[in-house]
Amino acid sequence: MEDTLANDNDTDSKDLMKAFAEKLAIKLNQLHTIFKNATWKKILQNEQDKSQLNGIFNYINEEVKDFQVRLALKVDQNVYNLHQLFDQLQINSWPHSNKAIYNYNLEGVQTLSRGPCQPGTRVSILKHTYEWAQASTSPPIFWLTGHAGSGKSTIAYSVAQHFDKNEEVFNTLQATFFCSRQFEETKLQKYIIPTLAYQLAHHSQSYAKSIIKSDSVHKQLSDQMEDLLVGPWQKSVESHSPDLPPYLIVIDALDEIEGKAGAKFLERLLLTIESGHLQGLKFLVTSRPDPELAKLYNSFAPDTICHLQDVSQEQADRDIMTYLHNALPVFQNKLELKELGMKANGLFIYASTVVRYISLGRTLGEQYELMGQLLDPPEIMISSEFSDMPKALAPVYALYHQILSGAFDVPKNLISARLRILHNILSAEEHISTSVAAGLCNIINVKDMEERADDLVKKLHAVLYIKEDRENHLKYV
Numbered sequence: 001m002e003d004t005l006a007n008d009n010d011t012d013s014k015d016l017m018k019a020f021a022e023k024l025a026i027k028l029n030q031l032h033t034i035f036k037n038a039t040w041k042k043i044l045q046n047e048q049d050k051s052q053l054n055g056i057f058n059y060i061n062e063e064v065k066d067f068q069v070r071l072a073l074k075v076d077q078n079v080y081n082l083h084q085l086f087d088q089l090q091i092n093s094w095p096h097s098n099k100a101i102y103n104y105n106l107e108g109v110q111t112l113s114r115g116p117c118q119p120g121t122r123v124s125i126l127k128h129t130y131e132w133a134q135a136s137t138s139p140p141i142f143w144l145t146g147h148a149g150s151g152k153s154t155i156a157y158s159v160a161q162h163f164d165k166n167e168e169v170f171n172t173l174q175a176t177f178f179c180s181r182q183f184e185e186t187k188l189q190k191y192i193i194p195t196l197a198y199q200l201a202h203h204s205q206s207y208a209k210s211i212i213k214s215d216s217v218h219k220q221l222s223d224q225m226e227d228l229l230v231g232p233w234q235k236s237v238e239s240h241s242p243d244l245p246p247y248l249i250v251i252d253a254l255d256e257i258e259g260k261a262g263a264k265f266l267e268r269l270l271l272t273i274e275s276g277h278l279q280g281l282k283f284l285v286t287s288r289p290d291p292e293l294a295k296l297y298n299s300f301a302p303d304t305i306c307h308l309q310d311v312s313q314e315q316a317d318r319d320i321m322t323y324l325h326n327a328l329p330v331f332q333n334k335l336e337l338k339e340l341g342m343k344a345n346g347l348f349i350y351a352s353t354v355v356r357y358i359s360l361g362r363t364l365g366e367q368y369e370l371m372g373q374l375l376d377p378p379e380i381m382i383s384s385e386f387s388d389m390p391k392a393l394a395p396v397y398a399l400y401h402q403i404l405s406g407a408f409d410v411p412k413n414l415i416s417a418r419l420r421i422l423h424n425i426l427s428a429e430e431h432i433s434t435s436v437a438a439g440l441c442n443i444i445n446v447k448d449m450e451e452r453a454d455d456l457v458k459k460l461h462a463v464l465y466i467k468e469d470r471e472n473h474l475k476y477v
Contacts, residue, residue, distance in 0.1 A: 016074060020067045027056050068243045069170055091208075094217050096195040097185035102160040102176040102250065114178070116158040118326050121319040122151065125306060129159050132304065133248050133282055134169070139304045140246075140273050144286040145293075146308025149349025149396055151319075152286040153178065156252040159284055163248050174247040174281075175199035179256035189261035193224040196249060197232070204247070210235035221268055230277045237280050246282045254287040263292035270299045316346030323348065327355040330364060336371050343374070343395055350396050357403060357462035374402070400463060407459035414452075417441065421453045422460075 031053075098104050106114065117126065125144075132138045146152050156178070164173040175196040180186040194217045201208040216227035254262035266285060272278055287293050289309075297305065321341045324331075331337040344350040354374060361367035408415055424437040434457055438449035 094194045096198040097191045100177045100186045117154045118323045120322045139301050141283045142304045144306045149347045150308040151348040156286050160250045172248045174203045176250045179253040197228040206236035206239045250284045252286045255290040260292050320344045
């Protein structure tokens with residue numbers, strides 16, 4: 001341990017020891033003051049002094065325990081001297097996905113799913129999840145499930161961030177994989193375990209030293225699970241300090257994996273966990289209530305499944321209103337905001353899309369006008385057009401319909417050109433600029449078509465991922 005901490009670059013561990021020593025010095029000075037003013041016998045006879053003395057010793061005891069755990073984490077997470085090992089194992093060249101890491105900067109693309117919960121929202125759910133992750137006796141896997149737009153990814157992000165960045169808790173986050181159909185490497189099952197193993201190796205010295213050079217990164221799920229996760233983890237546990245808390249892995253939106261591969265991954269993970277091969281690891285998994293995934297419900301303890309659709313309407317509405325108040329401060333304490341919250345009907349995707357839509361307004365007047373359009377839609381939007389939609393998602397479908405209708409509110413003879421522009425944006429395998437989308441329309445007056453494309457994109461901003469650069473690259477939500 002001394003050799004590890006002697007590294008000049010290990011400033012975190014030195015800061016940890018310095019802070020611990022400073023806390024002890026304060027308490028020792030308090031003890032010195034008490035003993036200076038009275039004898040042991042008098043102190044023990046004085047209830048006030050006795051209580052103060054017990055408080056000091058209890059504080060020191062808790063700080064010692066906290067220091068031991070944090071030091072054990074620092075020792076295991078110190079991978080400074082392992083770069084040569086990484087080169088030998090070719091870990092950095094594994095086919096892993098950086099885009100699947102929870103806080104990876106997606107090259108400037110703004111998404112609705114990569115960010116934490118707003119302060120004051122999802123309080124009870126987050127508290128329950130935090131307690132599960134920290135308890136050494138709780139089940140090793142927790143499943144968060146809910147319909148599209150219910151806020152699963154923001155909760156998963158908050159949990160990952162909490163155990164990665166929060167200095168008030170042990171930083172036990174080891175790996176994340178946020179699945180998404182947006183990118184090839186985040187929608188294929190074959191990338192999940194190599195990406196988790198890649199992060200584990202960069203976070204845990206004992207795991208990195210246990211993993212062996214393997215070509216299993218290119219093999220089937222069962223081989224990946226055994227050679228990249230189970231085998232190395234079991235070896236690493238042998239050298240773990242008994243003070244180490246459980247490590248956390250977060251896997252978000254498994255239903256976004258192509259085909260039935262997400263369900264197959266979860267089934268294999270459950271079998272591996274039940275066999276006791278991954279002791280010391282905890283997994284937070286989120287997904288929609290996909291039928292294939294739902295078949296696995298019985299494998300979970302009742303207190304380790306959270307159905308977001310079962311959250312009380314009152315609590316969901318409160319969270320939505322808190323989010324809207326923070327995101328649209330200009331409408332705080334306005335009746336319009338309350339009405340908008342009611343329209344959201346507990347769906348965060350509705351609320352976040354509305355925020356993006358209203359934010360299109362550059363002035364206060366424009367924002368009020370856009371708010372008015374949402375609260376008082378055209379007659380066509382009040383019809384029974386969405387009667388065959390799932391009731392919970394009807395507001396979202398209606399909102400998207402209204403946004404699309406606004407974008408195509410032009411004379412009939414101009415609609416086809418806008419449809420061609422949108423078709424080019426949606427069909428492109430890679431993100432393209434508005435100028436490229438316009439150029440693909442094979443129109444002589446390209447400049448005019450570019451202006452139409454820019455106008456269309458502006459009106460669809462709420463439902464488009466937009467890369468904020470000079471090329472204005474686009475991708476549909």
